Amino acid sequence: MNKTDLGEKKPGKPGPKRAAYHHGDLRAHLIETVRTLVEEKGADGFSISEAARRAGVSSAAPYKHFADKDAIVREVAMEGMRRLGAQMDAQAQAADPHNFGRVNAIGHVYVDFARREPGVFRLMFGLTEGHDGDPEMEEVGRATYGIVIREVISAMPQGTPEEVIRRRAYMLWMCVHGHSFLQIDRKVNVSEITAPDAEVLAELSVRILGEPS
Amino acid sequence: MNKTDLGEKKPGKPGPKRAAYHHGDLRAHLIETVRTLVEEKGADGFSISEAARRAGVSSAAPYKHFADKDAIVREVAMEGMRRLGAQMDAQAQAADPHNFGRVNAIGHVYVDFARREPGVFRLMFGLTEGHDGDPEMEEVGRATYGIVIREVISAMPQGTPEEVIRRRAYMLWMCVHGHSFLQIDRKVNVSEITAPDAEVLAELSVRILGEPS
DNA sequence: ACGATGATGTAAGTGTCACTTACTTTCTGG
DNA sequence: CCAGAAAGTAAGTGACACTTACATCATCGT
Known part of the structure; x- marks a missing residue:
């Protein structure tokens, strides 16, 4: 019966990286399963029960690791935010x-x-x-947004006031954020718009970061 | 027993404006109740059961007027879209x-x-x-977006190609849409941005509709 | 008037879900 | 090696979406 030899049983203190009791880090397994389910069934269409079923545990087991459904969702969201930040950083x-x-x-x-x-x-x-108001969530969000700020600073002329930087960064965020949601919520065909991202984003950065006309 | 004398019993044909049988146009009452509930409990936090309870009918009654929860939600969404369009038109x-x-x-x-x-x-x-893919929904959306297009046309120089018009309109939409969601989802304090709408929107329209720098 | 008809409502289900409680099993530290 | 915490289970509870079978009532053709 392989317990999926994930157990890195460090004999040291329990620590935050607790793993491998019965199941083999059910906590991480659940987060991953929920991540998949959220894509399959939508953010509000998935159920903890199904996640437990897929993980092969009882429907009560998740509650040994998470206070409630929102707590799992929060972990999935934070993990996503960290990935987004890492990708933004790398590509920048x-x-x-x-x-x-x-x-x-x-x-x-x-x-x-x-x-x-x-x-x-x-x-x-x-x-x-x-x-x-979740401080951990806000911290992760701030870190990710910090990458945007960083690149806006280095894209603008040296000595640009912080006030202006923040304004420009937020304007960019508005656009990209709105574009993202309009895309995934399929509101775009409403107006027969099929603009390639690259063109639109490039034009927007020039218009928002450049000199006002 | 006043049946809330809403009944405008037209002896004519049933027609689409059917009203006042037992309850007195439960259908419209439900849409209004759900609209309230959606604001109180959130888009996914409300229940048909509670709407029925507030309307004073059994929990099965709503299903005589709507196929399922989504059908009610769709009506509320469409009614909102029509109101948004009307307000946009009037203010423009x-x-x-x-x-x-x-x-x-x-x-x-x-x-x-x-x-x-x-x-x-x-x-x-x-x-x-x-x-x-809901044709009625798309129709309402298109009508509302048409107002945007109309105003972008009259804000741009005469003879601007339709291609450009559509591009400008969509860029504006991206920004305003993103701003709206960032506001209501409270993602803005993440970066200590407290820009007044008027300034930001005014600057954006100049930058997006004006000559590129 | 009047009775068939269909629209509108109810009561009582079914199956699922989030979450709890009481209990058992397994790992770990002293 | 054992006390106790951590991790799991079975069996609930209450709410919900939606269904089924049945009751009521306005309306319309006759």
């Missing part, structure tokens, strides 16, 4: 700094993430009914 | 055409609607899991 670094290429790269990562994982994306940015 | 007509004033007015109506009725707004623009 890899991009050509000229012509706002790094800012554009971040925008593409954002929109692509929404398209690739619309369920998780909605969890991350939908209200999730009460996760505002 | 009332606004000063100079300096993209009419386009800005539309943006304000959009954002204000989101803030005033975030629950309904989410219903209108959230995926609602399968209402894409």
Whole structure:
């Protein structure tokens, strides 16, 4: 009976990386399962029961690891936010700094993430009914947004006031965020718009970060 | 026993405006109740049962008027979309055409609607899991977006190609849509942004509709 | 008037879900 | 090696979406 030899039973203190009792880190397994379910059934269409069923445990088992459904959802959302941040960072670094290429790269990562994982994306940015004020969540969000700020700073002329930086960054965010949701919620065909991302994002960064006309 | 003398018993044909049998147009009453509930409990936190309870009917009664929960939600969303369109139209007509004033007015109506009725707004623009392809819904959406197009046309130089018009209109929509969701989902304090709508929207319309820098 | 008809309502289900409680099993630290 | 915590289970509870079978009532053709 292989217990999926995931158990890295460190004889040390329990620590935060507790793993492998009966099931073999059910906690992480559940987060992954829920992530899949959220994409399959939608953010509100999935059930803890089904996640437990897929993990091969009883429907009460999840509650040994999470207070309630929202707690699982929060973990999935935070994990998604960290992934988004990492991708944004990587692609920004890899991009050509000229012509706002790094800012554009971040925008593409954002929109692509929404398209690739619309369920998780909605969890991350939908209200999730009460996760505002969660300090850990806000911390992760701030870290991710910090990457945007960083690239806007280096895309704008040196010495641009912070006030202006923040304004420009937020304007970009508005656009990219709105574009992402309009895409995944399929509101775009409403007006027969089929603009390629690259063009639109490139034009927007010029218009928003450039000199006002 | 006043049956709330709503009954306008037209002896004519049943027609689409059927009213006042036992309850007195339960259908409309339910839509209104659900609209309230959606704001109180959130788009996925409300229940048909509670709506029926508030309307004073059995929990099975709603299913005489709507196929399922989604059907009620769709009606609420469409009614909201029609109201949004009407407000956009009215405010656009009332606004000063100079300096993209009419386009800005539309943006304000959009954002204000989101803030005033975030629950309904989410219903209108959230995926609602399968209402894409609903022809009536698309028709209402197209009509509302038509107002935007109309005002963008009259804000841009005469003779601007339709392709460009559509591009500009969509860029504006992206921004306003993103701003609305970031506001109602409270993602804005993440980055300590507290920009007044008027400034941001005015600047955006200039940057998006004006000459590229 | 009047009775068939269909629209509108109810009561009593079914199956699922979130979450709880009481209990058992398994791992771990002293 | 054992006390106790951690991790799991079975069996609930109450709410909900939706169904089925039945009751009521306005309306319309006769």
